[in-house]
Amino acid sequence: MLMTVLRGELAVRQSRSLIYIVDNYINIKTLRLLQNIKSGVKVTVFSDNLRNQLHLSDSQDFQTEFPSIPVDFIATGGIMHDRFIVLDYGEPEERMFHCGASSKDAAVKLTTAITEIMSGDMKAQIHGLIDRMKQNSVLVLR
Numbered sequence: 001m002l003m004t005v006l007r008g009e010l011a012v013r014q015s016r017s018l019i020y021i022v023d024n025y026i027n028i029k030t031l032r033l034l035q036n037i038k039s040g041v042k043v044t045v046f047s048d049n050l051r052n053q054l055h056l057s058d059s060q061d062f063q064t065e066f067p068s069i070p071v072d073f074i075a076t077g078g079i080m081h082d083r084f085i086v087l088d089y090g091e092p093e094e095r096m097f098h099c100g101a102s103s104k105d106a107a108v109k110l111t112t113a114i115t116e117i118m119s120g121d122m123k124a125q126i127h128g129l130i131d132r133m134k135q136n137s138v139l140v141l142r
Contacts, residue, residue, distance in 0.1 A: 011087070011095075012087070013038075015087040016088055019034070019043045019085065019086070020044050020045075021083075022086075022133075023046075023084075024048050024076060024083075025047075025050055025053065026047045026053065030054065031054070031059070031071065034069055035066055035069075039069070040068060042070050043070065043071045044072045045072070045074070046075075046080065046130070046133045048077070059073070059141050072138070073141065074139055075136045076136065080129065082098060083098070084099060089130065096117040096126060097114045098117055100115070
């Protein structure tokens with residue numbers, strides 16, 4: 001099986017239209033991963049913000065500094081544990097990555113390598129989970 005290992009910020013720079021980030025342990029580093037993406041790429045972060053490390057003020061500051069990068073937050077509803085990045089969801093050029101222990105610390109620690117998912121079955125499972133989460137409520141940052 002072919003595997004690609006990337007750093008988090010390199011992965012998100014490849015997106016053309018849409019990025020989904022699934023990570024229950026978000027913080028300001030999660031948003032900083034996005035600062036170099038193409039203007040107009042829409043971002044949705046699926047998270048329950050466990051440990052409440054990302055605050056409303058962090059999100060507001062990011063949106064003020066990078067107004068061309070819209071970021072929405074949706075609760076995972078406790079159905080996700082692992083971390084994923086999906087680029088251009090549902091498009092022919094879609095790419096999907098499993099982020100090991102952490103998307104924001106990728107390539108800093110050996111256990112946080114980002115590996116591209118190539119299996120059609122695995123992609124279908126992740127699609128099912130994302131489609132479920134898209135129906136969840138907005139994540140309220142405090």
